[in-house]
Amino acid sequence: MSDWIISQVWSVFGAVSTSSYIQWYSSFMVASLTSVGCPDMFVNLFRDCERLSFVICTTILLETIFWTFVTYYMVIINQWNLFGLKKYAIKNKAPYPTDKEISAACEDVVLNHFLIRPTILLLVFPYIRSVLDFSTENLPNVWTIMWQFAFCMQVDDFFFYWGHRFAHHKLLYKYIHKRHHEFKHPIAISVEWAHPLEDALVNTFPTVVGSLVLRSHVLVFWLYVGCKLWQSIDAHSSFDLPFPFSPWSAVPAIGMDCSSAHHAHHSINTGNYGGFFSFWDWVCGTRIKLSSRATESAFKET
Numbered sequence: 001m002s003d004w005i006i007s008q009v010w011s012v013f014g015a016v017s018t019s020s021y022i023q024w025y026s027s028f029m030v031a032s033l034t035s036v037g038c039p040d041m042f043v044n045l046f047r048d049c050e051r052l053s054f055v056i057c058t059t060i061l062l063e064t065i066f067w068t069f070v071t072y073y074m075v076i077i078n079q080w081n082l083f084g085l086k087k088y089a090i091k092n093k094a095p096y097p098t099d100k101e102i103s104a105a106c107e108d109v110v111l112n113h114f115l116i117r118p119t120i121l122l123l124v125f126p127y128i129r130s131v132l133d134f135s136t137e138n139l140p141n142v143w144t145i146m147w148q149f150a151f152c153m154q155v156d157d158f159f160f161y162w163g164h165r166f167a168h169h170k171l172l173y174k175y176i177h178k179r180h181h182e183f184k185h186p187i188a189i190s191v192e193w194a195h196p197l198e199d200a201l202v203n204t205f206p207t208v209v210g211s212l213v214l215r216s217h218v219l220v221f222w223l224y225v226g227c228k229l230w231q232s233i234d235a236h237s238s239f240d241l242p243f244p245f246s247p248w249s250a251v252p253a254i255g256m257d258c259s260s261a262h263h264a265h266h267s268i269n270t271g272n273y274g275g276f277f278s279f280w281d282w283v284c285g286t287r288i289k290l291s292s293r294a295t296e297s298a299f300k301e302t
Contacts, residue, residue, distance in 0.1 A: 002142045010139055010219060017053040026052055045122045054128070055121045058222065063113060065226050066233070073188040073237040085245060090238050090263045094184035101182075105189045112192060112199075133217040140217045152210030152224045153276050159206035161280040164273040167202055177202075186236040186266045203232075206275070231276065235262040248276070264288045 016022060029046035046052065077085045097105075140148070167177035176195045183190040194203065207228045211221040234241075234248045235258040243250040248258040258276065265272035271288035274281050281287040 003139075006139050006141070006145075006219065010136065013053060013057055013218075014136070016057055017050055022049050022052055022056070048125075050129070050134075051122060051125045054125055054218075055118050058121060058225075059113070059118055061222055061226055062117075062229060065229050066109075066113070069230055069233045070188040073233065073239060077239060077241075083245075085239070085241060088239050088241050088245075090240050090260060092185045092238065092263070092267060094267065096185055097183060097187055097190065102187070102189060105183075105193050109189065109192060128212075128218075131212050131215055132221055133215060135217075138217060140220055144217075145220055145223065148211070148214055148216050148220050149224055149227075151214060152220075155210035155213065156206045156228065157275050157277055157280065159209060160202065160275040161273050161284075163202035163206060164275075165284075165286070167198055168270065168273070181266065181269055183236075184266060186238055186263065188233050188237045191233050191236040228275075231258060235259050235275075236266075238263055261288075 026046055026049055030043055033043045033046065076082045078089075164177075167173065176198050180194045180198065183193060192199070192203075207225055208221070210216075211224055214220075231248045234246050237259060239246070240249055240260045240263075246259070249260065261272040261274070261278055261281075265288065268288065271286045272278065272281055273286055278287055
């Protein structure tokens with residue numbers, strides 16, 4: 001059953017790659033760019049239907065996840081109080097972001113999601129194609145997906161911890177990471193409010209490097225990137241939701257308390273540099289936690 005589901009998911013990419021829409025879009029863009037005198041190097045980016053399919057499928061996946069969970073936290077829970085989940089809001093002495101700040105974050109998201117990220121994906125696709133597996137014959141089974149996902153989590157946590165901690169260095173902070181901490185009270189839409197250099201080196205690189213090292217199937221790559229985006233939104237949501245409403249803080253005993261840990265980080269601007277887990281914070285002595293789960297506004301070092 002699981003293999004059938006995986007094959008059906010993969011068939012969607014194949015259908016997109018061979019669809020008449022992709023072929024029409026490719027021809028349209030090539031003709032349009034040629035007519036205005038764009039260099040062949042740029043025009044050729046749109047001749048490859050597989051490249052366009054990868055960019056479109058990746059964009060649809062990430063946009064669906066992003067807006068679904070931003071709506072989930074900011075509207076369905078924060079405004080509609082679904083199932084009374086608003087009681088799990090983490091108290092914060094900092095004021096809720098203003099409409100102006102939220103609008104600025106939305107404008108930044110639109111620019112990044114619909115211009116910058118698709119352009120980067122178009123440019124780096126030859127490398128991604130040479131590393132990741134795009135074959136139908138080697139579709140991963142459930143076991144392969146599970147162990148590769150777990151590997152990616154550990155690699156991601158290592159690089160994110162050290163990149164994030166380095167971004168807090170006094171020589172770099174005010175030039176790069178300070179922008180992200182303009183949201184003293186983090187909310188879901190603020191998850192990607194970051195300097196471009198931080199976004200590339202601290203956020204994106206740790207997320208994708210595990211799949212690239214393993215030369216995973218692109219389905220594993222998509223699954224992990226999508227889940228990491230969800231986890232990052234959850235960590236900035238200011239809600240410490242119990243399972244099953246959020247899986248990312250389900251096991252605090254093993255340091256998996258993403259939302260409360262990252263909320264503490266934004267509140268006091270230090271400590272809790274990790275992503276999925278608090279392992280590296282524990283090892284390196286940078287662990288900070290709420291004095292009690294989702295109820296106190298005070299913080300204490302542990």
